[in-house]
Amino acid sequence: MNILSDQQYIQYSRTMLLSDIGETGQLAIMNSSVVIIGMGGLGHLVAHYLAAAGVQHMLLIDHDVIELSNLPRQLLFTAADIGQTKVAVTKRVLNRAYPEINIDTIAEKVTAQHFYQLIKRKVTKPLVFDCTDNFKTRQLINQLCVEQKLTLVSGAISGYQGQLFCI
Structure with missing residues (x-):
């Protein structure tokens, strides 16, 4: 996409008012691809906010099903x-x-055997968001992103604490 429609211009006008974003930045957001791994308390919100920001291409990965205990924290x-x-x-x-x-x-x-093949098949040059909730999976995602030279944003929340880093 090289140009915003009139509707998109109105929709994203507040974002484009930011001096470091503007129309060029909004187009970059809309042309980006993301992979979000983990659709729990953090991941589903990351997906929602990125969709609202205009990201047009997403790959969502999670094996879990919705349970009653998810409803107070997972608002979608x-x-x-x-x-x-x-x-x-x-x-x-x-x-x-x-x-x-x-x-x-x-x-x-997410497994080492299919992680990159699935991402490569579905999304090109993605920004990867690790929103998983266990150390073994986080280690695997980090290792594979480093090997494949993919940008990784890793976030975690537990109780009243959170952490975020980008590689």
């Missing part, structure tokens, strides 16, 4: 979604709110 989900995969519901909700977005999903655990 409702009681009617219990038992469905988090990636499928996130895709459905975001596509309803942002119909122009292209979302692919993988309802599987």
Whole structure:
């Protein structure tokens, strides 16, 4: 995409008022590709905010299904979604709110054997967001992003504490 439509110009006008973004920056956001691994308390919000910001290409990866205990923390989900995969519901909700977005999903655990092949097949030159909740998976994602020279943003929240880093 090289030019904003009139509707997009109005929709993203507040973002484009920021001196370091402008129209060029908004177009860059809209042309970017992201992979978000983990659709829990952090990941589903990252997906929602990136969709609202105009990111047009997303790959969501999570093997988990929605449970009753998720509802107070994972606000895209409702009681009617219990038992469905988090990636499928996130895709459905975001596509309803942002119909122009292209979302692919993988309802599987991330493994070394298929991580990069899946990303390469679905999304080109992605920015990877690690929103998982266990150290073993975080280590694997970090290792694979370093090997493949992919930018990694890793975030975690637990209780009243959080951490964020970018490689």
